[in-house]
Amino acid sequence: MHPYPLxxxxxxxxxxxxxxxAERLGVTRTAVWKQLRGLEEIGLxxxxxxxxxxxxxxxxxxxxxxxxxxxxxxxxxxxxLALEPVVESTNTLLMGHSGYSxxxxxxxxxxxxxxxxxxxxGWVSPFARNLYLSVGVETDAGPAAVQGVTLRAGLGxxxxxxxxxxxxxxxxxxxxxxxxxxxxxxxxxxLQGSAQDELRLVIGLGLNVYMTESETAIDQPWTxxxxxxxxxxxxxxxxxxxxxxxxxxxxxxLGFGPDPAxxxxxxxxxxxxxxxxxxxxxxxxxIGDGIDASGQLRLRMADGEVILLNAGEVSLEVPIxxxx
Numbered sequence: 001m002h003p004y005p006l007x008x009x010x011x012x013x014x015x016x017x018x019x020x021x022a023e024r025l026g027v028t029r030t031a032v033w034k035q036l037r038g039l040e041e042i043g044l045x046x047x048x049x050x051x052x053x054x055x056x057x058x059x060x061x062x063x064x065x066x067x068x069x070x071x072x073x074x075x076x077x078x079x080x081l082a083l084e085p086v087v088e089s090t091n092t093l094l095m096g097h098s099g100y101s102x103x104x105x106x107x108x109x110x111x112x113x114x115x116x117x118x119x120x121x122g123w124v125s126p127f128a129r130n131l132y133l134s135v136g137v138e139t140d141a142g143p144a145a146v147q148g149v150t151l152r153a154g155l156g157x158x159x160x161x162x163x164x165x166x167x168x169x170x171x172x173x174x175x176x177x178x179x180x181x182x183x184x185x186x187x188x189x190x191l192q193g194s195a196q197d198e199l200r201l202v203i204g205l206g207l208n209v210y211m212t213e214s215e216t217a218i219d220q221p222w223t224x225x226x227x228x229x230x231x232x233x234x235x236x237x238x239x240x241x242x243x244x245x246x247x248x249x250x251x252x253x254l255g256f257g258p259d260p261a262x263x264x265x266x267x268x269x270x271x272x273x274x275x276x277x278x279x280x281x282x283x284x285x286x287i288g289d290g291i292d293a294s295g296q297l298r299l300r301m302a303d304g305e306v307i308l309l310n311a312g313e314v315s316l317e318v319p320i321x322x323x324x
Contacts, residue, residue, distance in 0.1 A: 003035040004085040004110075007044070007128075013059030015052050042086075042111065042127050060128045061210070063108055067237040072244060079104040079135075079244070086111045086127075090134035091204040095192055097136070105136040106244055130224070131207040131236055135247045137254070139199050143191070145254045146201055148295030150175050150189040152262060153203045156250025157185065158269055160242040164232040166225065170271040173288075173297045177207075178271050179230070182223040184208050201254075203247055209236055263291050272297070279309065 005025055009016060021032045036054060039046050045057035065083050072079060080103055087093050090107040092114070097105065109132045112125035125132055139145055154171050161177075162169055168180040177185035185207040193199040208224035209231060225231045225239075232238055253259070267273060272288030277299060279285070286299035289306060296308040 002085050003038045006032070006035045007039065007060065007085075008062065010039075010046075010054065010056045011060040011062050013056055015049055015055045017053035020053070044127060061235040061237075062128055063110060063240065064237055067234075068108070068240055068244075071241040075104075075245065075248065077103045079106045079248070082107045084109045086113060087132075088112065088114045089204070090132050091188060091190055091202050094134050094136040094202045095190060095200070097200075102138065104248055107134045107136075108132065108240055125206070126211060128236075129211045130209050131205070131239055131243070133207070133240060133243055134202055134204040135244060135251075136200060136202045137248070137251055139201065139254045141199075141254055143199065146189075146191060146199065148259075148262065149201065149203070149251060149254070150187055151266065151291065151295045152250045152259060153189065153205075153247050154187055155262065155265055155269070156246040156248075157187070157205060157243055160246030161239075163246075164238065164242055166230045166232070168228070168230075169269060171266065171269045172271045173291065174295070179223050179225070179228055181271075182221045184223050184225065184228075201251065203251070205243060205247070207239065207243070209239065260293055262295070263293060266291050 006021065009021060009024060018029050018032050022029045025032065025035075027035075036046050039056075044060075047055050047057055049055070063083055065081065068083070069081055072081070080101065082093065082105070084090075084093070084107065087107070087109045089112045090109050093107050093109075094105055111127040112132050151171075151174060154175060154177060157177060158169050158171060166179070170178040170181075172178055172183070175187040175189075176183050177187075185205060188204040190202045190204070191199060192202070208222060210226045211224045212227070267290050270288065270290060273290055275288050277286055277288050277297075279299070284299075284307075286301045286307070289298035289300040291297055292308060296310045299307050299309055301307060
């Protein structure tokens with residue numbers, strides 16, 4: 001049994017006696033003590049004050065169905081919302097649904113045990129510190145309709161964050177969101193089905209909200225909204241609502257093919273444009289020159305030739321000194 005009910009009681013950061021916790025949970029004091037030890041196992045720092053009780057070292061900004069669901073009430077069709085304490089990954093949960101419902105599905109989790117980034121990399125997912133979100137939609141328009149969808153979802157996410165007043169946003173092709181020159185979020189898009197069937201498209205997004213260096217050993221420059229002093233009022237719940245709306249809006253017209261407006265909007269946030277780019281796995285360097293209508297990266301070589309790269313064949317490295 002996951003100790004989420006206990007976490008919910010302690011989320012305010014105030015002291016709660018063992019007797020109070022036992023009564024509110026309907027368990028024994030011994031059971032409370034065992035659950036408290038379990039909190040430490042999932043990375044939560046519990047303080048014990050003799051004669052007064054227990055508290056978390058700092059309050060938690062927990063996700064709330066009561067805050068999120070009403071805020072999405074105007075969306076048509078109304079998405080199905082799953083809000084879980086812990087999952088393997090939010091993408092995996094949505095990809096595991098059997099059958100097709102015809103309405104968008106959304107999964108949010110406080111923690112992922114096997115969060116995934118692009119190309120099989122892990123995604124660090126401490127409990128209630130970041131946002132772990134997946135949006136699933138269905139389409140019968142065929143695989144060509146989802147070309148460039150990761151880029152469109154990235155723009156939808158950036159619009160959502162900018163709409164909350166967050167400044168210094170950028171996008172690193174094809175799926176990383178940056179904040180003041182460092183990675184703050186990543187997008188993982190997965191497709192299920194075949195050309196002859198309904199397709200299920202799942203767009204996963206991990207956003208660093210409160211995470212600190214003590215909670216991770218990420219081997220690349222990264223940041224969080226809290227580190228940049230840009231957590232919006234309403235915290236993770238407000239962020240979740242804005243991102244769900246933004247991502248759903250970005251894929252609302254999947255059946256109409258590539259959006260010709262994407263390259264121009266992308267240019268506004270493109271952190272690679274005008275900078276030297278190294279292509280991993282190939283002896284190839286050039287200057288970022290935006291994207292084309294299908295979402296391929298334009299790379300201008302030293303001799304002036306422009307080559308096109310797609311997300312499926314390369315990964316990119318941007319030197320730290322060119323990150324700005």
